[in-house]
Amino acid sequence: MQGPCTLAAAAALAAGYLLYKRHKRMRAPVMELPRLDGKTCTPSEVCALLRSHGVVVIDEAVPGEVMDRVVAELDGVGGTFVGGKHSFAGHHTRRNAAKPLGESTTVQELAVHPTALGGGEALLGPWCKKVCLGTCSCISVEPHGALGDDEPCGSQVLHRDDSMWGASSWRWLPQTPLEGRPQLSVSCMWAVADFTAGNGATRFLPGSHTWYRDGDGYGEAELPPGVSDAAHAVQAAMRKGSCVLWAGGTLHGASGQRKGNTASRRGLLFIYNLGYLKPEHNFHWSMPHEVMMTFGERLLDLIGYTGANAVDHPWYRGPVYTQPYLGGGRGSTAGDGVQF
Numbered sequence: 586m587q588g589p590c591t592l593a594a595a596a597a598l599a600a601g602y603l604l605y606k607r608h609k610r611m612r613a614p615v616m617e618l619p620r621l622d623g624k625t626c627t628p629s630e631v632c633a634l635l636r637s638h639g640v641v642v643i644d645e646a647v648p649g650e651v652m653d654r655v656v657a658e659l660d661g662v663g664g665t666f667v668g669g670k671h672s673f674a675g676h677h678t679r680r681n682a683a684k685p686l687g688e689s690t691t692v693q694e695l696a697v698h699p700t701a702l703g704g705g706e707a708l709l710g711p712w713c714k715k716v717c718l719g720t721c722s723c724i725s726v727e728p729h730g731a732l733g734d735d736e737p738c739g740s741q742v743l744h745r746d747d748s749m750w751g752a753s754s755w756r757w758l759p760q761t762p763l764e765g766r767p768q769l770s771v772s773c774m775w776a777v778a779d780f781t782a783g784n785g786a787t788r789f790l791p792g793s794h795t796w797y798r799d800g801d802g803y804g805e806a807e808l809p810p811g812v813s814d815a816a817h818a819v820q821a822a823m824r825k826g827s828c829v830l831w832a833g834g835t836l837h838g839a840s841g842q843r844k845g846n847t848a849s850r851r852g853l854l855f856i857y858n859l860g861y862l863k864p865e866h867n868f869h870w871s872m873p874h875e876v877m878m879t880f881g882e883r884l885l886d887l888i889g890y891t892g893a894n895a896v897d898h899p900w901y902r903g904p905v906y907t908q909p910y911l912g913g914g915r916g917s918t919a920g921d922g923v924q925f
């Protein structure tokens with residue numbers, strides 16, 4: 586009798602296990618990130634997926650060689666800093682702020698990539714006259730041990746990029762049936778090297794841009810009951826030359842590198858925001874005027890170089906805020922009548 590009993594017990598256990606797994610799957614469906622073909626997709630398709638899912642991958646939006654140019658142009662430029670231990674950025678990350686935009690013409694081209702920027706502008710367009718580029722950062726996730734210590738290479742805390750503006754948590758923001766809650770920004774991470782599940786690809790909680798918001802935009806407190814980072818976050822694995830876009834309200838964060846990896850996960854992040862919000866980075870401070878003067882019109886416009894104003898003078902129409910300082914203290918007439 587022992588044989589059949591054991592068999593029955595084993596079968597019951599196996600059935601229980603399968604039911605348990607099915608139950609877990611039902612409660613914790615792992616979503617795939619929506620993806621578009623970079624060679625054929627349009628800004629309005631990008632916008633539609635940003636609106637519905639809060640995140641979209643554009644596969645191979647540019648050929649991989651474009652990323653080789655980014656690497657070559659930034660090679661030896663230096664000036665990256667390492668995230669502090671237990672910091673928001675994550676100890677195993679290196680990044681910089683604003684400066685790569687002035688240092689690499691390919692970064693300048695990517696900042697105005699028609700499908701990525703166009704998709705972002707389409708999402709933000711209903712809420713502003715102008716979109717601006719607010720952030721430009723190279724962000725790498727370094728392998729375990731790369732920083733010369735034995736600190737574990739953890740994941741970055743989940744966060745919402747729009748939490749840098751207080752208005753992101755206002756409950757009384759207007760909503761429309763089509764556009765829903767206004768998004769304040771759209772982020773675009775370019776894969777300068779392949780992003781993989783094991784090397785720190787950014788992870789996302791699809792749909793989280795529509796969730797009820799009650800906190801400061803960081804961490805587990807943002808997750809509704811039954812949702813967890815471990816079970817529900819989905820990584821944006823993508824080939825070099827692809828990019829992933831997400832809405833300002835979408836929860837995301839860099840993942841950690843798996844032990845044993847030796848290569849950096851190199852990414853390039855742009856954040857575009859509603860033109861009347863303060864940009865995160867100050868491009869005008871981070872690069873010389875003559876470098877900015879080499880930028881194309883579209884990029885100049887994105888960093889706030891042109892204005893629309895009722896006063897018909899180049900200082901107002903654009904470039905704005907560039908009336909030169911002519912010296913003299915309070916009450917000086919040094920600038921009076923000067924023509925440019």
Ligand SMILES: O=C(O)CCC(=O)C(=O)O
Binds near residue numbers: 785787
């Ligand atoms: O590096 C990443 O994958 C994401 C970085 C990020 O979201 C941030 O630092 O704000």
